[in-house]
Amino acid sequence: MAATTASTNNISKSNDTIKSGAEKPMQVRLGNITAARAVADAIRTSLGPRGLDKMIETGRKEIIISNDGATIMKHLSVLHPAAHMLVDLSMSQDSEAGDGTTSVVVFAGSLLAACEKLLNKGIHPAKIVAGFKNAAKAAVDVLEGISIPIVLSDRESLLKSATTSLGSKIVSQHSSTLAPIAVDSVLRVVDPSDEQSVNLSDIRIVKKIGGTIEDTMLVPGLVLNQNVITSANGPRRIEKAKIGLIQFQLSPPKPDMDNQIVVNDYRQMDQILKEERTYLLNIVKQIKKAGCNVLLIQKSILRDAVNTLSLHFLSKLKIMAIKEIERDEIEFLCKTLGCKPIADIESFTEDKLGYADLIEETEINDAKFVQISGIKNQGRTASIVCFGSNQLVLEETERSLHDAQCVIRCLVKKKSMVAGGGAPEIEISQKLFKMAKMQIGYESLCFSAFAEAVEVIPITLAENAGLNPISVITELRSKHADGEKYAGINVKKGMITNIIDENVLQPLLVSTSLIELATETIERDEIEFLCKTLGCKPIADIESFTEDKLGYADLIEETEINDAKFVQISGIKNQGRTASIVCFGSNQLVLEETERSLHDAQCVIRCLVKKKSMVAGGGAPEIEISQKLFKMAKMQIGYESLCFSAFAEAVEVIPITLAENAGLNPISVITELRSKHADGEKYAGINVKKGMITNIIDENVLQPLLVSTSLIELATETFNNKWNKKTFFKAKKIKTFKIYMGYYSILKRNDIPSKFKVMVIKAIIHAVSTCGGELLGMSATRYKPLQQVVDAATRTLAKCGKSAALVRLRKELSLTDQI
Structure with missing residues (x-):
């Protein structure tokens, strides 16, 4: 299977006008949706008992046949970043619930299709996300309402x-x-x-x-995939077994480097063989002395784990040997047998052995394996032997x-279950359609779209079972409307039945995580931090390894939460002023965004520590600043008045952008804000969640004063560095040209608000290009060379003469009607 990325054809080079700011983002969103839906459609046919199996050829030319969603998604070569999020989504569902990996991808694809319809209706993406989140919460509540509690003893x-x-x-x-x-x-x-x-x-x-x-x-007990070594006629069955797990080799040691030794004297050869025999015999005798009669030997990549001579000695002493134990099996074996891994022969003692009533090599269906039964103090583990053709x-x-x-x-x-067969999805759909009628505005549309999207599960079940999806969904809706909340698709019988009576049940956690994860989809230097926290010092070499450089703690343990392992150190003595946070999320993108959001929130608190004052949010302080500056502008003379007015107009870009990104009408919002602030309501701001103007203090929307003051100071400082008389007008003509072109390249970006573009053009480009430097307080000798460069840059950008240059630039920036 392959995922293809669509590309835009027939791109004109220079004479075509620049696309409007709303058109290009819309195309990007639709392209992302199309790519993700392609992946969902590819896996959709494998959903349900009658779903099709997929045959996949991996990069290693291995053939895999499966209808498991996580397995299929894992082996898909998905390049598009939006489509790859569905792969991560399937992995997250597999980690969280283990089942529903196909359903979550199919449902996410259906949600994206619903998003496309809402976007085409002109609903802002932020509102769609908010509406879907509310619908997901309502859906989870519906699932919990129809769930059936159980007990583990059932x-x-x-x-x-x-x-x-x-x-x-x-x-x-x-x-x-x-x-x-x-x-x-x-x-x-x-x-x-x-x-x-x-x-x-x-x-x-x-x-x-x-x-x-x-x-x-x-x-019962433990099963080993390895076989007993019987080449030296060693035992195949041991009763009252004492089991040792060794991580060293029963073979002659080798030097670290490859060397060749030439022996010319047969007496020296006999001496070498005698030393080897003595070395191995002493090791085997010490093993026997500890009481061990079963030896599990870890696989070695350095040299042979055992050789013929050591196997001969083991056989003579009636010690069963099993080799090729993998490194990743060690922890499981130790937990099951109650033994401890032994790294060298000096530490081979009886207290590190495990005990079992019987170890024997068993043969079933011509397949051999080692079975250990009657294990004393066995850990909470289980062993399964699978057979197949x-x-x-x-x-x-x-x-x-x-x-x-x-x-x-x-x-x-x-400990709760819900019905299968598409019954819970239809119940959710019916409840959400009812809730949609009680909502107003975009919330109603989002609830309806979510309700329609969730029906993709029973529709796909019906399609894959060869049933008519339209008639099946119609009948399901009718039965659920009549109160039959467990009515679902009986795929085996090809009809609608009470799915509880058919024993088709699934965990509540599978369904809730499916909805939550699908909806969620619409390097620091550690050495210094660790030393500060633990009170230790970094050790560069073994000679400087002394006790005074150690840190001390009461407990260090490996903790596992949500299938994620990490090491936790608690009770640190003399701990430095540090803190540690563990973030959990469904995929890497969510984790990274959570980290960024936490960092921003921490910076806000840091600002309040530095400057213990807050101001309102929601664009309220910017409107208040604008109103005050407009009043001050009337009291200024000359260019000072124009600069105050331009600054006042520019600062309103914050509330304008807030309104645009919230899907509100920026003109009406700014007009209303100006009116309220003129009436003395200095805390009136944009309540993005409610989509209206409110007293932003009452809504607890506050931000540190330091954030707002530094914002204004830094932005103004950047502007001054580029355009003040002492620095800018001493620059060479080529530097002036580059600066001008740089500002224009910024203005061409679609994510720059139109109001900001107008402000820059009016205050700088338009002023210098048409009126020269007089507006900025320059003499003719200073502004004429500059104006010549700006005129040349304008003509270069517009590709026409000076008389039509500004008209052309304003047209390309879609600002003709605003200047």
């Missing part, structure tokens, strides 16, 4: 949910085998004292080719089991 309800999850998979016909395994494996690892943290990595799935999926089983079937079985386990994990976290 095994039948858990099986129903697991079966529903498996019903849309390739292995759905084996649900009766896999569903109990998924339920029992999750319940086995649940800690009664902390049910919210269920770690599915504590469940081990071993895949073996042979037999059928029906042979898949949940094994080939590797593709095994991988899909593993993914399906994982999704079913995630469903049970959701029920452990949030």
Whole structure:
């Protein structure tokens, strides 16, 4: 599958007029929506029990057959940034709920289609986002209202949910085998004292080719994918096992560098072999002395984990050896067996061993694996052995089991279920349509659009099942209007039934996270910080490693929240004045935006610490400044009066931009603000949420005084650096030309408000180009050379003579009617 990016054709070079500021952003938004919807449409056909399976060829030429949304999205080569957000969305749903990964992408695509319709109606994007957020909250409330509470002891309800999850998979016909395994494996690892943290990595799935999926089983104890080493006639079965897990090798040591040793004397050769034999024998004797009779050996990349001689010694001492233990298995094995990893032979002691009643190599369906049973003090882990005819079937079985386990994990976290078959989506749609009638303005349109978008789930279920979606949705709406809130699509029977009676259930968490995540979609130097916090000092070399450079804390532990691991250090002695924040989010973009928003809020508090005063927000102080400056302008003479008026007009760009970005009429808003401030209402500002003018202090919209004062001072300082007499007019002509061209390039940008463009042109470009420097207080000898350069720049930009230059520039900037 491929994602294509649309490009605009027939772009004219220089003579075409510049597009209006509203047209280009609209095209960008629609392009983003089109790209994202293309991804949603590609995956839509795989939704539901009758969804189609996708065959994917990876970059490594591996073939994957699956209808799991997260798996498909993971292997799609999506280049468009907006479309790639749907890939992140699917990954977030997989992390949060584990199921519904296809549904969340399909629903997000439907929401984007609804956005496109609202944008074409002229509704501002900010209002659409606000409306959809309110609709999402209402939808979650509806879901919680129709949810069915459960208890973990109700095994039948858990099986129903697991079966529903498996019903849309390739292995759905084996649900009766896999569903109990998924339920029992999750319940086995649940800690009664902390049910919210269920770690599915504590469940081990071993895949073996042979037999059928029906042979898949949940094994009591532990299963190892590795086989027993029997090349030296070592034991295959050990009772009352004492298990050691070593991370060193039972082979002769090697030098760090490759060297060649030439031995010419056979006596020296015998001496080398004797030393090797003695070295390995001593290691094996020490292992036996500690009481160990089963040895798990970690895989080594430096040299052979074991050699023939060491295996011979182990066999003689009746020690079972299992090698090729992967590094990422160590933690799981230690947690299950209660043993500790041993890094060298000197630390091989009895207290680091694990104990089990029996270890034996088992063979089922011609597949061999090691089974450890009767483990003493076994940790909360589980082992599953999957059987299948080939590797593709095994991988899909593993993914399906994982999704079913995630469903049970959701029920452990949030003990409520909702119906499947599109029933909750239709119920949400009906409730939102009713709520839309009680809303006013854009809120009503957004609620209706959201209600229509959420129906994409039952529509897609019907389409993929070969049913008529129009008649199915019509019948569903009718039944839900009559109060049958559990009426849904029975895909197997091809009709509308009470979906609860059909045992089609799913966790509430899957549905709520689906709606919330889909709606959410519409480097610092650490050394100094750590030293300041922990009270330690950085150590550059081992010679300077002394106790006085250490930091002290009561506890350091690895914590896991929302499947994210991080290290937490608490009880730090002599902690410096630092703080740490952990941010969580559905994807990297959300996290980055959260970080930026937090930083801005912290800067606001810092401003209040520096200057303990606040002013109103919402454009109120800017309008007040404008009103005062207009009054002062009347008392000035000459160019001072013009400058005061220009400054007063320029400062109004803030409330104008606030109004434009909120989808309000900026002219009427500014007119009303001026009127209220003229009447003495100095705190009257734009309430963006309500879309009206209110007393902004009563709305608790405040900002530090330092923000507003620095804004004005810095902006004015930048202006002065470019245009005051002492610096600018001493510049060379080429510098003047560049500055002029720079201002023009800024004015061409579509994100610059029109009012600001008018102010700059009136105050600077228009003044110098037509009236010379007289308005800026310059003598003729000073402004004439400058005016010649500005005239030349104007003609260059407009590509015409001086008489038509300004007319042409104003036309290109879409300001003809404002100047």
